[in-house]
Amino acid sequence: MRAGPTFRELAVQALSSVERGYDLLAPKFDASPYRTPDRVLRPVARALAGLGPFGTGLDLCCGTGAGVAVLREACARQVVGVDFSAGMLARAAAALGAPRTGPEVRWVRADARALPFAAAFDVAVSFGAFGHFLPRERPGLFAGVYAALRPGGLFAFPVAAPPRVGSGPYLALWGFDAAMRVRNALWRPPFVMYYRTFPLPAVRADLVAAGFTVTTAALGELGRRPDGSPRCRLVLARRPA
Incomplete structure (x- = not known):
């Protein structure tokens, strides 16, 4: 089993820029707790299978390609993974190799805030990357x-x-975000990664403002909270035909 990053390696990453940090982390990223786990990927893949078929797919901020693997099950012709870390893209390409069957896979280095595509995809996904964008960047x-x-x-x-206000997970996320704000106030370049800046009501409003029609679907396989609400929802934002 591949060893995950050491504390020292994570500290060096945290004191780097986002791009440089992920270049450094790439060789061990899949063995870290930051990779989207299969228990999340599988329900999303099943949900997309019921919404397709799709011809072409985009994995936004693809990292080492977890979302690309999901899209390869849903798309018939081509899947593109986009990330601005050359190290993560290299790791993704090495891990996936050259698929012998299924859609063509391409890797593109680009900033998600300036995508070099126009009306090119039938479906786009993203996993675990939105904490790297400040709320003011979401509309763009x-x-x-x-x-x-x-x-x-x-x-x-x-x-x-x-998480429930005052619970252990709530305090952990609050503490992480607070530490990152202090770090970014004292150290350059900044490392933007926050866990509490992507609330669903605000995200839905920004998607609607961008022109999408928005619904959500419960990912029931991931469980429910004590009040019966789902622990995780799949946001489905559609560009009108």
Whole structure:
């Protein structure tokens, strides 16, 4: 089993820029707790299978390619993984190799806030990357995804329910975000990664403002909270046909 990053390696990453940090982390990223786990990927893959078939797919901020693997099950012709870390893209390409069957896979180095595509995809996904974007950047990010989709195209991503106020997970996320804000106030370059800046109501409003029609679907396999609400929802933002 591949060893995960050491504390020292994580500290060096945290004191780097986002891009440089992920270049450094790439060789061990899949053995770290930051990779989206299969228990999240599998329900999303099953949900997309019921919404397709799709011809072409985009994995936004693809990292080492977890979302590309999901899209290869849902798309018939081509899947593109986009990330601005050359190290993560290299790791993704090495891990996936050259698929012998299924859609063509391409890797593109680009900033998600300036996607080099126009009406090119039937579906786009993203996993675990939205904490790297400040709330003021979301409108531009979503507008770029909207432009990259064909009319009728779908932008899908999971959003976890917020932890109960005062609970252990709530305090852990609050503490992490507070530490990152202090770090970014004292150290340059900044490393943007926050866990509490992507609330579903605000995200839905920004998606609607970008032109999407938005629904959500419960990912029931991931469980429910004590009040019966789902622990995780799949956001389904569609560009009108």
